[in-house]
Amino acid sequence: MFPRFALALLPLALFTAEVPALAAAEAAPARTAPASAAFDQWSKAFAADYMRLNPEQATGSQYFTGAEQDALDARLSPITQANRDKQAALARKGVARLDAFLAGPLGATQRASAETMRWTLSNELAGRPFQDHLFVFSQLGGPQVGLPRLMTQLHPVRRAADVDSYLARLEQIPARMDEAVAMARAAAARSLLPPRFILEKAQGQVDAFLKPAPEQNVLVTSLAERSAGLADLAPQARSAAIARATRIVGERIRPAYARVQAVLAELHPRTGSEAGISRLPGGAAAYDYLLARNAGTSLKADAVHAIGLREVARIEAEMDKYLRQLGYAEGTIQQRMVKLDKALQPPADPDPRPAILARYADLVRDAGQRSTTLFNLKPRAPIEVRREPALTEATGSARYSPPAPDGSRPGVFWMPLPGPEYEMVVMRTLAYHEGVPGHHFQIALQQEMTDLPKYRARRIFSGGSANSEGWALYVEQLAMEQGWYDGDTVGMLGGLSEQLFRARRLVVDTGLHTKGWTRQQAIDYGMPASEVDRYVANPGQACAYLLGMLRILELREKARGALGPRFTLPAFHDVVLRAGSVPMDVLTGIVDQWIAENKAAS
Template identity: 65%
Template sequence: MSLALAASALPQPVLAAGTGAGAATLAVAANQANPAFAAWADRFAADSVRINPQMATATQYFSGAEQDALDRHLTPLTPAQRAKEAAQRAAGLARLKGWTAGSLGDTQRTSAAVMQWALENASANAPFEAYTFGFNQMSGTHVALVQFMTQTQPLRRAADVPAYLARLDQVALRIDEAIVRARAGAAKSLIPPRFIVERAQTQVDTFLKPAAAQNVLVASLAERTAALSDLTPDARAEAIAAATRIVEQRIRPAFARVQALLAQLHPRAGDVAGIARLPGGAAAYARALASSTGTTLSAAQIHAIGLREVARIEAEMDRHLRTLGFADGSVKARMDRLNASLQPAASVDPRAQLLANYSAMVLDAETRSTALFNVRPRAPLAVKREPALTEASAAAHYSMPAPDGSRPGVFWVPLPGPSFKIVGMRTLAYHEAVPGHHFQLAIQQEMTDLPKFRSQRIFGGGSAHSEGWALYAEKLAMENGWYDGDVPGLLGALDAQLFRARRLVVDTGLHAKGWTRQQGIDYGIGAQEVERYVVWPGQACAYMIGMLRIVELREHARTMLGPRFSLPAFNDVVLTTGSVPLDVLAQVLDRWIAAQANA
């Protein structure tokens, strides 16, 4: 990527954020660490986790009896729960005003800024919660609870089994709470498009198809307890029988109620894709963009950035495609032909070999990363195929390792077939695993000099930071010769960049310019991805906007430091700072630049 073009793609107010006099003033004002703030922040973060038991489990934030008790409860989806969370946020923001006006150390001032941004962002998002629909195909309650129980709920020892069963017994209640919420949204005409209703219907049908004994919630318990040395065969059999009863008597009827709700909504749903179709949709989209990108960029500005980047990347891809003999047709058509020429033989199911290839790519990336990073994660990484329930609609993604080491980081790969995107495999591994999300999230979790609430991402910097880093990781591979001798792989990397640029165009097109679902597909985005943007407005814009900002910060540091600039040191600062809003990262980097200049 041309850095000059990347910088010019952003309006000047965004380029200036976090640099210059304001950041210098902040650095001068910073004092020694304030023990009182540290104690308050730790208490506030812990209280925030306590009211969200599923977050407590995902982060294993506590220990002993308190953690064990939280591991038995699913977070309610009720108005009372939302009110409790809102009150917690308001109390935190009120107290933060006093702390930020006083004396804080540099790390504490960063922590306070992160907390403030996260709390304000969550509060601003709360009125628009129903706009993403409680039973969407990406993160709907019917999907999220199954994923949580089968992937996140701990089953490390025999004592965890009762907690699994206790939570399993609450799934139906949470489903019913989500139904109440969805009906309330429908009463305000907050109904998803018909094709989204149909995707959710397919998922619910898939869940209900097997008998209770073969249901994924029972099968996961059976599979995961088979390796527990302290669980007797009789106790395991009793637990599986109990889970089967809960699924049969409570969970399947609850999913049938979701089925009935979706059937009722289907005739009321239309074909218009964008959020602007909904009452208050324009305001909801503006908020979604602000939350996802961490900027004040308008939909029109983001659309223009996308068009500019698409044109630049396609020109570069055209040059490389011609070297391989693909000279005719659109870039997309030629990439499709290139990918088709690389498909594995159809005579044998290639999925096992593709997973093995992904694992080899991750190992190779770990070796190559030694030249670009001084800090690397200790947690192991596993490559796994996406579960059947969500494989048809899921994108590749990463899940964090358990802090106690009981679960590795996981790079989840959907392989629905029948064709596979071979040209993009290496780039996908770099994005989701190494040096992308695995480096970013596992390192943050392992940082002992960050407050626990930052290392565990109780308060974070939003999608622009996390997805911006992963796209920056892809760019590092391109810049540092990882594709030398592999033109198809390089084209796959450029295609991934093009994909994120097209996302800017399609997301804003759908939600601000009246584009149809088919227009998004015709622009070069797959149907499943377009449908993802429909239910997660704005989120797809975080990637390219975040990456451009990180690259700009890097080039600012390079300019300021000259020969003292170290790419590994810059990368380490970004990673060890953890998940922060990108304007806060700019302030951290200004202090780092000053320290390096004075060293």
């Protein structure tokens, strides 16, 4: 069934990452070499040092145990140039040592690990000149939303000691916010300012944080909710902790947010409406770097733009057939899809959001059952569907957060439902992408793998967005091929509209950042305003989805052609999932090795 919905595939060589990796051909002869005990010892120690400089990441991945993890859970990374320099110094040492290891004999898993580590560290170093091009206070992950998200979603509250570390981190938030303010001012002095509409989104988030009274602030209510029932926390101690959190928020954190509010107001008159990164000093080079890093490609912006235009035309032609089946024959594809989605909107009363979340949960469960014949590997960790928290709901997109390694937190498919209208047509496809067999199968499974070093299982060094988002888009395509949409014309249109969405992203992202497109021009092309704002704040990342999927599809068809009747989808999926989050050129080498081994075995 694959050819029916096949995307036009590009030559594999076009997608080879430029920044920075060893060629697969150079690495391949060493893949059968004996394992190096020295590499295992060094990489384990280096990964630990790397995580000690990233306490928030250590918390999210629960990288350490015991006293060391407890100490990191009580820290927040300084938002300073000195801290950036410290991380860069470690990265330089790592790259030099990895080059030496890669020049010698390594086992297959070790070589993939070394290549992945080197890709991550080299990209960090290559991005040093562009660190301030991504704006300190953006709506996506600025400290004004990133720190509350860390505290309310990732910081563990399993025992009394976690409450102590929670309070210790609250005490540090004002300093981190002031450091971010200083960094934003320094960037502005170099004319590195966000567009006005991005700054205003950050302002809205700060305003929303300051609106509740201290006792109703999310940093207090989250602690109160999650500490209820802790076996080793006496009621009196819990009350004292909540009272202390309330004081910290009221006396220190809210004033720090007010200082952020003031600096954003100070910068506001200096901002303008131009959207693209190319308007900034060094912006063109920054976009080249970000596109290569995020999308794992050596393609330049013009080529990516052309792929997007081609795919938009192809997908719209496919969607036209299904829209006509439903009686929507007049108007553009966009106009007809808007009409369809409006016709599917639920009544406003009673609140439809609980039913929408329940429907997403049903779709995720159904996908788990349908996956049985296509996947040998499935994660043990459960997945839940939850509504995006209020602080980020208005600016958020559907997303996935991984489970805690100790089982204290499930994988979560977060869905923003701000209303009054909801994305009804794409529900099935979002469930496959964010949940099963998309990000949950990929990320939770990798975390559970015992045959990978911990730094790969926990995705400390990874292959970037092209691998993770490419996989999630690949399973959307897989669901179409396997008939999961049969009998659901609306769902099929939802799946195709998501493909169209990703193809339009190539056009819009490159248009904004290299062709002088305005924000309104991108919206008029068919992209929601919140999505356009996302691409402005995170250039190049939106291109990873479709380019990553094209790469995985081409690898699949390469294996199918080479192995003939010995090829099976479950076996191919095993190879990709077992590889984990690796750069796309590393994944290519792993698939090539699998093909060669299967040929030799036959």
